[in-house]
Amino acid sequence: MFFTYLRRELRRRRKAALVVASGLALGIALVIVVSSVSSGMNKAQDKVLQSLYGLGTDMTVTKAAAAQTGDNQRPNFTFDAKDGDSDEKQSTDRVMVQGFQTLASSTVAKVAEQKGVADTVGGLNLQVMKVDGQFTRGQFKQDPGSQGQKGQGGGGTGQPQGRVQGGGADFQVNSYSVYGTDVTKQNLGPLTTSKITEGRTFKASETNAKVVVADASYAKEKKLALGDNVTIHGTKFKVIGVSTADSGDSAANLYIPLKRAQTVAGMKDKVTTVYVKATDSQQIDAVKSTITENISGTTVTTSADLAETVSGSLSTASSLASNVGTWLSIAVLVAAFLVAGLLTSSAVSRRVREFGTLKALGWKSGRVTRQVVGEAVVNGLIGGVLGIAVGLAGAYAVTAISPTLSASLGSTGGAGGSGGGTGPGGPARQAASKTLDIALTAPVDATTIALAVGLAVAGGLIAGAFGGWRASRLRPADALRRVE
Template identity: 70%
Template sequence: MFGIYLKRELSRRKKAALVIAMGLALGIALVITVNSVSAGMQQAQEKVLKSLYGLGTDMTVTKAQAAPSANSSGRPKFNFDAKSDSSTSQSSDRVMTQGGQTLKSSLVTEVAAQKGVSSAVGSLSLNVVKVDGSFTQGKAKSSTSNQGGPGGQGGSTGMPQVQGGGASFDVNSYSVAGVDVSHQALGPLATSKITTGSTFTAEQSSAKVAVISKSYAKENKYKVGSTLKISGKKYKVIGIATPDSSESTTDVYLPLKQAQTLGDAKNKVTTIYVKATDSKQIATVKSTIQKNIAGTTVTTSADLADTVSGSLSTASNLATSVGKWLSIAVLVAAFLVAALLTSSAVSRRVREFGTLKALGWPSRKVTRQVVGESIVNGLLGGALGIALGLAAAYTVTAISPKLTAELGSTGSTGGPGGPGGGGPGAAASAAKNTVDIALSAPVSVTTIALAVGLAVTGGLIAGAMGGWRASRMRPADALRSVS
């Protein structure tokens, strides 16, 4: 009986039911769209941060760069001999640690022993400036003056002048990262995949081998089996690595011991990569490390997120603040409109409900009837809202608007890490890196479940108000409405 009467009443009031459903649908569609765009913003930001952090890295421990002393400018120096033979090429490499002051390797074990830390791996970041070319010495030539003196005397010989000569040098700068070959799942090489050759083995901790990035190999025509020469030392290329992110700036990877020898930094590291046992306790682990290991800088992905600016940051803030508040306001308005329309519809059905009560329907049955109709309207609005929301999210994904993210400084001098091969040092460089990100709007099952819940909630709110109004009617009301 309930189902038959419900179907008949909804069929009689199609327009009113459609108006209520559409009001709820617009609110639910806006919620789905805002949630989907926010999820897309989060994915875009994670993609940007992925270029700075290694896979599985929750935080890094570094030490800020010290100010240069009065007797040291901190700039590289190169010494060459000026040779007369211009065909003789001269070359000099300057190897410097970068990414802050070096830390003792023993700190890696100390960090790994802290509460909440799952594992810790050290890495050494180096910058190599290579200068090669040749000198050409000039030749001294004397000039003769033809002006005659008194008595018709001849000319005089002037001061000799150097003509010709010069120098032609090429400057090449690239980054080197020392990798703990026994823990490659965490550290600078974790953000790259070996596409040609092989990666390091545990037995190669002291071997003169190297893995180079795909872009660096292409630029310098290196391949597996080639020999790479750094500061007079030769390294055999065993693998070509392709970074997961285009923002990775590490060119050459060496075993950590070899990098320490090359950079004259025995038992030193510049970055300690840390993985927490629980990703929800990263802030607590950060505080623990900072408290127990003085003089270090601990950087998390949340810290790096604060350095991301540009249109991505602006859009993310809008979606988080304005978008969510707007969707809540529209949703509340949709619920109120549905409740008022339902209550108004009940007021126009005085004769109907009064007659039903006169025939013996109790108030709870009348209320159940109104609530049932409202829930059906809510579910219909939910279905329409989900369809509209999915269409809007699909449109955003299809258009894929471009957003720009600028990776700025975290505020520590010299940067809290190594080169951008998975460590957060790229975010702390003086120059900002700009990344273009295509925005998508993924719709999750949770978002759909939220939409269904909102639809039922809207129907219940409208039904509760309408049912309360209907339950207060008396049979006498129906008689007074008869003209």
């Protein structure tokens, strides 16, 4: 009887039911779109942070570089003087650590001993600047008729007259980043944000081997292939693999074993960054405090610290989605619930004769209330289905369009010295000058769908509560007063 009456009444009042369902659908659709866009923002920000951190890394430990002034900031290059007419090419390079001071390798073990630390690994971030080219001797061009003769009346000097043409210096500067990775622990650090697309990665036995993994973009630019040799500060390394960064931005141009990087840079038993994985992701702040307190002179940076430095359109869009979008969704939902409740209550008022007659026939107030609530819940579920359909369509449209957002990475306390670190994996790898373009998506997960269903049921119950309260107050005598 309940479902028969319910089906008949909904069919008879299709327009009113559609109005209530449409209002709820609008609010639910907006919630789905805002939730999915917010989720896309979080994923986009994760991509930005992954370009600085290795997968599984919760924080980094560095030491800010001391401030430098004057010529100490600039690398010096010295070239040999050539005798005679030699135009031989000359080349020199410098291996530098920018943005950070080095830490003793023993710091990695000290950090590992701190409470709450699950795993650590050290890395050496290097920047290589190479200058090569040649000096060209100019050619003396004698002016026609300028040869003077000694002792003649013209008072000539005996020296040909003319000028030097051509010559000069033609040098090119090539700067690239090198990351020294601990090949015995490759589950932490910047290299884990890339996938090996050609060749192989390092073996655990290659702690001091002259082998290199090149970033795909850098390999394409320099036309490097597997088996080729790359010279870093006078040492030849064999290319064994090519990696492609997951986020589209690599942590370094070249990766070499940590021990070999220390040798090349002349920094024995030194690292620039310690990558830390916490035992509990909920205790990262506590672990950060412990490391800062027990290991003086270091800067501990978490992903939350880095997230605060992300600016650009990604940050602006994220703020809009989390603030304006959230409040707008709440406002629309509240309005939809109120409208649904008022429309249901109004519909009950128009059914006074019907409900009064039913009560006169023996229906209890509770049965009338359940009938009204049942109709409202069905309207809510219909609105939920419509809202989910519209919301999924909106999320799909955002993903299909994939608007590009820019993210600028500001410097943090880990960057100092000459404008911030440029090596991979540090808290401010390229300071504020580093900008990434991220394609926005709007993924919809099961939690969002469950939230939509819950809102649909809640909207129906709220509307039913309005109407049920009004229906429970009707008396059979009310129906008689409406009889004409």
